[in-house]
Amino acid sequence: MDVLIVDDDAITRFALCAALEQWGFIPVVAENADQALQKLATDTTPHLLVIDWSMPGMSGPDLCKTIRKREDGQFFYILMLTGKEGNEAIIEAMEAGADDFLSKPFDHRVLKVRIAAGSRIVRLEQTLNQLASRDALTQCWNRRMIDELFANSIAESTRKRSNFSIMVLDIDHFKIVNDTFGHAAGDVALKHVVNLLNTNLREYDQVGRYGGEEFVILLPATDRNEAWGVAERIRSAIQFQPTIVSEDVHIDLTVSIGIAQFDRSRDANQSAFFERADKALYTAKQSGRNRIICSE
Amino acid sequence: MILDHDRVQDLTRNNTKLIASISQLFLAELPDMIRSVEKAYEQSDRKSLSIAIHRLKSAVGNFAVKSFYEQFSRLELLALGNNAPVMPLSDWLNEWDTTKAQLNTMVIELKDMAGI
Incomplete structure (x- = not known):
């Protein structure tokens, strides 16, 4: 499964890519929100996203809001990474449309299980989508x-x-x-x-x-x-x-x-x-x- | 010890090549990140200063012990100066100098660990 990493910090991107590859995912990287939106406009867009909160230009929460405004019905699971702490930050991230939240510096074992949970939800969504769009008998479109x-x-x-x-x-x-x-x-x-x-x-x-x-x-x-x-x-x-x-x-x-x-x-x-x-x-x-x- | 060995080992699965690569990447980016902090300070631009510290904090967070990371969080907050009493930037510089010295220690520890 492809995972889109949106982070302006090259070291974090590098570390996340190495970790995701180790866990069997295919990392796709974007250095900022504009690059992320370009990646999300393709036919093979990743549906599991790891987004940094603070980035030059559009912030992580604003990127979340933009993604959630899409009208094509596609589901994206968004895990927000941030150096911010406390409940206020969690609330702001979730209200912006994030599905999960992880504070930096994060424990990689925690990130691993959170990514695994996200990928299960993405797969479930894809299965539901398949069931809702396919004819049960012939498997062609309904x-x-x-x-x-x-x-x-x-x-x-x-x-x-x-x-x-x-x-x-x-x-x-x-x-x-x-x-x-x-x-x-x-x-x-x-x-x-x-x-x-x-x-x-x-x-x-x-x-x-x-x-x-x-x-x-x-x-x-x-x-x-x-x-x-x-x-x-x-x-x-x-x-x-x-x-x-x-x-x-x-x-x-x-x-x-x-x-x-x-x-x-x-x-x-x-x-x-x-x-x-x-x-x-x-x-x-x-x-x-x-x-x-x-x-x- | 500023460097969190366990964190780096966990991050790289103790892969020596990966430790060297990620360390080199950090060391290559570090001068530019420090320059951004100092330029923002010279311009007394609190917003840019907090952004530059935040960037450095994110990178350092991959290697440092939590207390050192938290030191950057404090510098970021103080740079922004949103909460009264607002720390004068000259006092902020003292804290930055202390942190920068510790950062140098972390760099030495990192080079040692990565064998570079």
């Missing part, structure tokens, strides 16, 4: 999360003026699968489909389970023709790789897919854009299933 990613992708596409397409995919006649083979086999089939989706999508594409057997796939930097290619790869993979429930039970599946490319002049909002892909899916279903239809 509807809440894919909606959030969907909104972010639209914003990114607008900002960068880049292409963005979505697919809405529905497994054909899935009710018959459940009625014929049972719900347990249906669950295996859903997992199999998600597995094939993950295998046939690119690293930066996102899959979310939208409803029972309906999935939404976000395709950043992708126009409708490229989306068609991805969709066809998925459609044929699912058609030709049946779900193997047991030695005797193989389930053939097909899917229908609706595609739409984001059009800023036409799609007033996320719902309007989704609606076009969903209508294309409906047309695919009406036209005989096991096919892809692209919204005009």
Whole structure:
């Protein structure tokens, strides 16, 4: 786990880095609050922070307040280190948003157990986040999360003026699968489909389970023709790789897919854009299933 | 003894290379930290003086016994002069001179421990 050390004192930084490495953590260092905020703006931001109170420029408590004002929902566990003593300092640090407080000069054994406690809380938070954002059966994103990613992708596409397409995919006649083979086999089939989706999508594409057997796939930097290619790869993979429930039970599946490319002049909002892909899916279903239809 | 041997051993897991590295880093930074203190004193800038002492205190805290660290805490507080009666800076200098002499002792002890 990465740990961000924010301290203007080179010796303390050095000592903390050596100790953290010894305890199995990966130290990331910042000499002041501005550098810390830059590190916290990256995709691989550390979530366990050790912040010194007194630094040139923005102080530790002010840095805490700034971090707590973030609106992206990310959790940071903050341990404040300080040469200040007494209850007033503890109260000020905690009110600024610190989770824990350690007075300098600190006993390294105490720091070790405090860091261990912080890392347990960060892991717990990450697990909770995972549970809240993943579909329990298939482990792809759940509807809440894919909606959030969907909104972010639209914003990114607008900002960068880049292409963005979505697919809405529905497994054909899935009710018959459940009625014929049972719900347990249906669950295996859903997992199999998600597995094939993950295998046939690119690293930066996102899959979310939208409803029972309906999935939404976000395709950043992708126009409708490229989306068609991805969709066809998925459609044929699912058609030709049946779900193997047991030695005797193989389930053939097909899917229908609706595609739409984001059009800023036409799609007033996320719902309007989704609606076009969903209508294309409906047309695919009406036209005989096991096919892809692209919204005009 | 100003140097806290146990603290340094604990900090470095008694790794001789690490003791040498951290000591060298401290010794390299020390003249600049002392200069900052003395410059702030010459300018009678209490705020800068307390900041410079605080910086030195943080660094010293990695090596010194608690009582010496607390001496820096007192110097920091007195430099700031927030609490009445405010100590005149000339008196503060006497305390600083005593502390600086002890700091020199700590440096000798540290060099001895680190073998540098």
